[in-house]
Amino acid sequence: MAPFRFRMPRYLFPISLLGTAAGGIVLLKDYMGGKRYTGTERMAGKTVIVTGANSGIGKETCLELARRGAKVIMACRNLESCEQAKAEIVLETANHSIHCRRLELASLASIRAFAKYINANESHLEVLINNAGIMGCPKSLTEDGFEMQLGVNHLGHFLLTNLLLDLLKKSAPSRIITVSSIAHKWGDIHFDDLNSVKHYDPRAAYEQSKLANVLFTIELAKRLEGTGVTANCLHPGIVNTDLSRHMSISKSVVSGGILSPLKWFIMKTPIQGAQTTLFLAIDPSVEKVSGKYFSDMHVKDIALQAKDEAAAKRLWAISEKWTRLSSRSQSGGDGQNGTGSVIQSNLSKPEPV
Known part of the structure; x- marks a missing residue:
């Protein structure tokens, strides 16, 4: 009798090759996404606020902070989506100290109401993550008449941060982390048309707002010297989130279908995009580092225009005036009364410093 010989079916070989290739692609993508934050520090007893926390980088940031025992306040515009994200985080981490609070960064009144609630109900705040x-949204205005990208990305976080500064100082050592972008390197602060009244270009407006994030961080760090509160900003990488939903290429069924596999391969996942934020929020090595711009958990150089100290001070003065941060301009109390909307024509004029 001839000995039995096993023959592998021919179809199994290409399947095996495909499986090996797929595994290799996943490993390569993980490698290309940069290092993971591997610190073992716990966050128990610390309170963290994360804006835009219901999806993408924000949600992944909350998830990891929750795993480490932090009390996490998810500050979101859409409370229904926030509650759903919260439920998933609680289920995965068994941390029930996760809270949803409504925050509309396109509304000064909403920001003031949120900050008023936090200051009245939280005894400490160790980390604020903007x-x-x-x-790239179509031209639109916030409730108070600001160009939407400048209003949400910069002015909203500018006001929120300043309204929570006393609590952050009281809780020192504490940290302020602002998500900027490498796009700041192509941006300019258009002081002659800061609010894009004369001309609006979605890309230029975005780059301006991200440059404003860096200028704000550097100026804030100087003002916080000696307080025990640090301020840093970061580029999370090119991350595959719904941030690009307003771009025409994302709306096209044809190009979207073609680019989706490519996007998956070359762009970071939200988990990968959250790593530098987590590093800045947790790692002991950066507890006293302030006024820096990070990417992939390392300090990176900033654009020449981001080093303009005069521009940073001028932008701060304008932001302070437009958000009515000074005591004189806050005569309307919590922002609900007596303030009204900013007059659009006045916003296009350069402000004296």
Whole structure:
């Protein structure tokens, strides 16, 4: 009798090759996405606020902070979506100290109401993560008359941060982290048309708002010297989130179908995009580092225009005036009364410093 010989079916070989290739692609993508934050520090007893926390980088940031025992306040415009994300985080981490609070960064009144609630109900705040953002949207205005990208990405976080500064100082050592972008390197602060009244270009407006994030961080860090509060900003990488939903290429069924596999391969996942934020929020090595711009958990150089100290001070003065941050301009109390909308024509004029 002839000995039995096993023959592998021919179809199994290409399947095996495909499986090996797919595994290799996944490993390569993980490698290309940069290093993961591997610190083992716990966050128990610390309170963290994350804006734009219901999806993408913000949600992944909340998830990891929750795993480490932090009390996480998810500050979101859409409370229904926030509650759903919260439920998923609680289920995965068994941390029930996760809270949803409504925050509309396109509304000064909403920001003031949120900050008023936090200051009245939280005894300490160790980390503020300014994560929320909008990119490349059609021209639109916030409730108070600001160009939407400048209003949400910069002015909203500018006001929120300043209204929570006393609590952050009280809780020192504490940290302020603002998600900027490498796009700041192509941006300019158009002081002659800061609010894009004369001309609006979605890309230029986004780049301006991200440059504003960096200028704000550097100026804020100087003002916080000696307080125990640090301020840093970061580029999360090119991350595959719904941030690009307003771009025409994302709306096209044809190009979207063609580019989707490519996007998956070359862009970071939200988990990968959250790593530098987590590093800045948790790692002991950056507890006293302030006024820096990070990417892939390392300090990176900033654009020449981001080093303009005069521009940073001028932008701060304008932002302070437009958000009515000074005590004189806050005569309307919590922002609900006596303030009204900013007059659009006045916003296009350069402001004296």
